[in-house]
Amino acid sequence: MAIDETLLESAANQQRCTLRWYQWNQPTISLGYFQKNEAEDSAEIWKDLPRVRRLSGGGAILHHHELTYSFALPGSHPLAKTPPELYVAIHQPIIDILAAHGLQVQFRGVSFRSKSEPFLCFGRGDERDLVYQGQKILGSAQRRRRGAIVQHGSLLLLTSEHASEFPGLLNLADQADRYQRAFLKTLTEDFCQAISQALTIPLESQILTDEELSQSESLEKDKYSVDAWTARK
Structure with missing residues (x-):
């Protein structure tokens, strides 16, 4: 989380565009x-899990058997002026790459809300979510700062025992045995290339300057490791 905030700062201050998986x-x-981070939102099965607060909005995400991305975009890019379109611009290449690997996902197409929003993000529905057989397998959220945007997303690949109500993509496709290092590496490389081509911009993947490394270490120590930050409402 500290690295993602650092990359957002670089997007705002230095016009750097970075994709990280x-x-x-x-x-x-x-x-x-x-x-809110309140006791009534904590199921017994989650009580011993570590928690962190991220910069982007939306509901809580249980990160386990998945791929997570962050995309930092400077305010000078046209998509920074139309944040909803950025979701589509990132999600469509992901659809295309998954299809190339035999996994046919699609946009949900409709949004839904309840009077009481579920604690976990995967219990919520947005039209730009990606679904497989009607089940949400990827959702994203954003945060703006001085015109720049960081967009986070979580691609659920296998079902977690901590949230068994949300099946993973590979479980739904009866391909759980594909969840291996080589396959995940290929996916992330393909995603990076496809997103770079779709947005017609060069992307820097997990490259931190000395200044960014120092800044992220400071943020980790002074912000993201502090209980008051995670517990804030």
């Missing part, structure tokens, strides 16, 4: 920026 080394809940 990563995974989590343990099951973790990331809270949306504006989301």
Whole structure:
């Protein structure tokens, strides 16, 4: 999360455009920026899971068997003026690459809301979500800063025992055995190339300057590791 905020700052201050794909080394809940972190939202099965608050909005995400991306876009790019279109611009290449790997996903096409929003993001529905057999397998959220945007997204590949109500894409496709390092590496490389071509801009993938590395380390220590940040409402 600290690296993603650093990349947003670089987009705002230095006009850098960066795409980052990563995974989590343990099951973790990331809270949306504006989301409350209250006891009644904590299922017993989640009580021992670490939590972090991210910059982007939306509901909590249980990061486990997935690929997570962050995309930092400077305010000078035309898509920064139309944030809803950025979702489509990122999601469409993901659709295309998954199709090339035999996984046919599509946009949900309609949004839905309930009076009480579910705690987990995957229980919510937006028209730009990606679905497979009607099940949400990717959702994204954004945060703006001085015209620049960071967009986070989570591609759910396998069902987590901590949220079994949300099936993973490979489980739904009866291809769970594909969840291996080589396949994930190929996917992320293909996603990067397709998104770069779709937006007609060069992307820097997980490249941090010395200044960015120092800034992210400071943010990790002074912000994202502080209980008050995670617990804020």
